[in-house]
Amino acid sequence: MSTTVGTMRIRHAFALVLCAGLAAGCSSGNGTDTTATSQPSTSESAASSTSTTSQAAAPGPFGSAVCGPGFLKSLTERQKLAQLLTVGVTGTADALDVVKSEGIGGIFIGSWTDESMLANGEAAQVAEASAVPLMVTIDEEGGRVSRVDQLFGPDPSAREVARTMTTDQAYEMALERGRKLRSVGITVNFAPDVDVSSQPDDSVIGDRSFSDDPEVVTRYADAYARGMRDAGILPVIKHFPGHGSASGDSHTGAVTTPPLDQLQNTDLVPFRNLVDTEVGVMLGHLSVPGLTTDGLPASLSPQAVDLLRKGTGYDAPPFEGVIFTDDLSGMKAITDRFDIADAVEQALKSGVTSALWLTTDDVPRVLDHLEDAVAKGRLPQSQVDESVLTVARAKGAVSC
Template identity: 30%
Template structure:
């Protein structure tokens, strides 16, 4: 479906939206002169004992995963490519069916899913118990950045924003931030965090990034972001960097409308891409792609649906081999301009592995059925589906995910003491 031009030029006047996939609370041709050389990335001064969870699997593991995929049905493969949101603070029938019937690969929880510590842990355990009959464990994910994008219930001492930490320009504090975020999530049963934000806050009128960014310079965002990644990994938490190719220079909230950024590939390479290229060099596990139109790169499709931006630039020029995840496909930037089913097919053809469908069982079913139909009629090859499933299962294997291990509601005394002590260092 063609983009409606009026929507692209309009700045939406709106009230406060409760913060979705990339931070909402869940209630709402390539330029061939583009440099391909990765810029030098600052080396953060951080502890070096974080485990390398991103090593490629050994040949025996690769063979095992290939054999597993060969024995999967098409429905099971498609399910692995969907990461979905659920309704409410307890499991409803729609959530049960997405897990049991469609065998979705992951769940994301938002503020509306979390009432208190006991309830959150119970919900996560129940999600895993339902999925335990499936052979592949779930990604249990959340947007836990710190600052205004925080999903943890009131029992946790709050973690300040990236900007607050970025202002210290101290990579050790950013490492500890990642470590603390990882601890609070692993204690409660999560295994994937949509963090850190690698956007550079270069536009003071940006309505969605702001203090979610570590700062306005590429060097600081790179240094602090890489340190946070290592901190998350140290707690066996899967980091997902966002929002490639950069959401920092937008003046429209993509939850509501489709932002347009008129930058060339060369301009992006000189600023926005720098933190992402450094993370790719560090073999970051997953990258979330934003719903932003870059007309000078692809005049027809936003980054999240663009073969130029994902396939040619991210996977081709930058050499990224990890998991690519879309931002929430039910956001206004997509559903106001594109057919959801068509968008799902386009993003897979572009190179995405996981499609985030944050809201609506009907939306999940529509996407599931459209992908299946597209494989059956040859629009998408099953070999292309297998590529994504290989990357997804490899990541789950590398992090030894399991749904057999549930957790009790944790005692937060030690963790909260450590958060307070760290905050004193950040705020002094």
């Protein structure tokens, strides 16, 4: 497809996924109505916030999408910065607190999250409390990376899927799983893993990879992503620019891939083929010779973001969707070298649009740090605004 058409499809589909999942901020009238239950209006949500300095709800109605300048004008600096954060929560109370007090852009449902939040439909309750549509994210690949196997039963790993299923069957499996995720309030899934790997099943990527053949990975990942999209879930492909042939495990330390030119015909192939198919992208904590510099992994690297955004460095279409980091707080590739506030600042400076980490404890401190970074010019205001609008378009809060 053309670059223009691809860009429009990405923006339109991402917004539809989140709006359909949340309803809040996407209805035709004022307030944040859903089709099933009435919700407090945006003004009521704003009034319930704890203080004027950390108030979550932006002033004015978000029931109808607005144009970008109006949206930006309605947010304080802190509220803008909060929209660029996705944080893990322990349960409903934790999620409600960070949404109401800081207006966070997204929450992450992890293995430590109280399952009752999903089982009892409380994720939707949290989304309803947000004045701006909220991303409710999860890491549900199947196999050993599953957060809902106790709730819905297990799905096979990616490698097992490619060994035993056709792509049509993989699509149907993802569609069924996606519908179940949507039924409990999930809107974004950090899957499929599009790493190209021949590693043993139990290695860091291993059976999370569909295959060591990039074309097989592309076909099955495309089928899986289509199933998720058709269920109302935004799929996020990972770990750009490719973890499959890297040495090391970013959970336990630094990771280095082969040089960028060696990734062109293997690891980058699935990204090249899928970035214009209505997905988000997650950056890996990967040092890539010929790409990353200054000791920064891809997740914090302006060069890696530039490669993904422009596409010209690996013969791909431009990408204008949401870019997530991998976890910044629980993986030693980052924590051995960066404080969480510094890591988030560097990620946002690099052009990442959503910095991800695992707990809400540091959210106020991180936002204080980011406000200081903007005030002192370390984090350009124009870049913050551009990233906020990228996320807002994805959520359906901005239509022009």
